Amino acid sequence: MLDFLRRTFTRPLVALWLAGSRHSWKRRLLPRDSPHVLAPGTNPERVLIVGDGAASGRGVVTHDLGLPGFLARSLSARTDRATEVDILVDDAMTADECTEALASQDLRRYDIVLVSCGANEALALQSPREWQLAIRTLLTTARLKTSRDAKIFVLAAPQFGVNPHFPRALANAVDFHGGVLNTITERMTEEHQGVVYVPESRDQIFEEAGAVRYQAWAELIADRIVRNLDPHRPQAPSMADEYEQARQRAFEHLESLGTANDAIVDRLTDKARDRFGAKIAAVTFLHADTEHVRAVSGLEVDAVYPRSDAICDVAIRRRGPLVIEDARRDHRYTGFSVVAGELGIRFYAGFPIESPDGFRVGALCVMDDRSRRFSGSDAIALRDLAAEIQRHLYSREGVGVG
Structure with missing residues (x-):
């Protein structure tokens, strides 16, 4: 009682x-x-x-x-x-x-x-x-x-x-x-x-x-x-592996549509850089082990990088934006070459680009060599630009993606 x-x-x-x-x-x-x-x-x-x-x-x-x-x-x-x-x-x-x-x-x-x-x-x-x-x-x-x-x-x-x-x-x-x-x-x-x-x-x-x-x-x-774990127990099947295999097929399909030297993607990448006043903007796609740079504004770069050294690989693991306001103060990103190397990137914001069936094949990102704040309205603007690139890429096969 x-x-x-x-x-x-x-x-x-x-x-x-x-x-x-x-x-x-x-x-x-x-x-x-x-x-x-x-x-x-x-x-x-x-x-x-x-x-x-x-x-x-x-x-x-x-x-x-x-x-x-x-x-x-x-x-x-x-x-x-x-x-x-x-x-x-x-x-x-x-x-x-x-x-x-x-x-x-x-x-x-x-x-x-x-x-x-x-x-x-x-x-x-x-x-x-x-x-x-x-x-x-x-x-x-x-x-x-x-x-x-x-x-x-x-x-x-x-x-x-x-x-x-x-x-x-x-x-x-x-x-x-x-x-x-x-x-x-x-x-x-x-x-x-x-x-x-x-x-x-x-x-x-x-x-x-x-x-x-x-x-x-x-x-x-x-x-x-x-x-409490038995090191010899059988492993569970990986759903992540299945997703990655399907994602790579989506990437290969996008490649078959022809994405190189696209003036509209170049223009939208320039627009992203101007909108955020950033040092660099880029559109990248992720294959099995490599990152492919399809458009870049503000920098001359090679077309292909190791995927293991790509912050965009982190960005495509989520549906929303990835925002790093100061990479030098975040131990998860200090080892990436764009942060530790000559570019000295401190700020990164990226939004995934998806295939029509929902697989994240790449990202639109903006980067700067100084730390910055990134507001909710900034995130919406980045999302809208990524969606515009997405719609354009897949308009080649008559599929609208928003």
Whole structure:
């Protein structure tokens, strides 16, 4: 009875603080980039992150600097293999919604499924009985849909008292309740073979979240994952490989339409450079191992470069714009020759060019040797110019692409 009363009175106070406080983690920015990250190498581990909370990347602008990116790199450093991470997260996702999300996925293509849930139920002070039913259903669904050799890792719900702005009395009540839910979760994982419980980390902080904290958290999770993996287990099939093969066929089809020495593409590339006042603008296409420069404004360059050294290869891995406001301050890009070499590029913005059937074959990009800001209206203008190039390229076969 006392537990019921505590939950009844505390729940609306927590909801009020989350909705109204300027310190609420609900107000922090979330990544809006492609829900896929890759740590390069061979024989990739394929990981799905599903759930809520800090896994959604509060406080950083890209999943590369959140848990997914650091986890991919941490796992690759330990396994000497590539790591592909797909991200199926929502800041408000509950365990029931997580189950629905997993039910709609082909989980057989993943070696590892990382489940992050319970934060929203802890904040809502969900009854232990309801939580037990929800987490049991979630784990049963995940186990049934994954391959026999896949591993499922379940993260504990976090403690909220580490947030100095969260009222202490509310934090104590929520954390006590979260501990109850975590005890149930740990017990439920023991009922399923191949399911591993990962205890809560003090680095899983909801306020002041940033790349350093995500890196520390990812290191701890990667250690737990590697200790539980069988290095001799069969690998899951790669959907990424299938996509890349289809993407290359789309590139080859575009080549057959004739894209070299196109005056309209040249004019639109000049227009992009003028619109953004950039040092360089270019249209590039990506083949299997090479980047082909089809138009460039502001520079004399070779026509073909290694794909492994092309920032545009990063740009085509997402549907929206890739914006790097200062590449020299971003460790992900400092090794590219356009950044480290004579050009000294610091700013990059690129938008994918797609085939009519949706494969990203190349990109329109603008670059500068000084750091710059790139607004939402700038992103729209770049998108519109990329779409104009796209429509022109495929107008040769009478297909409109917008």
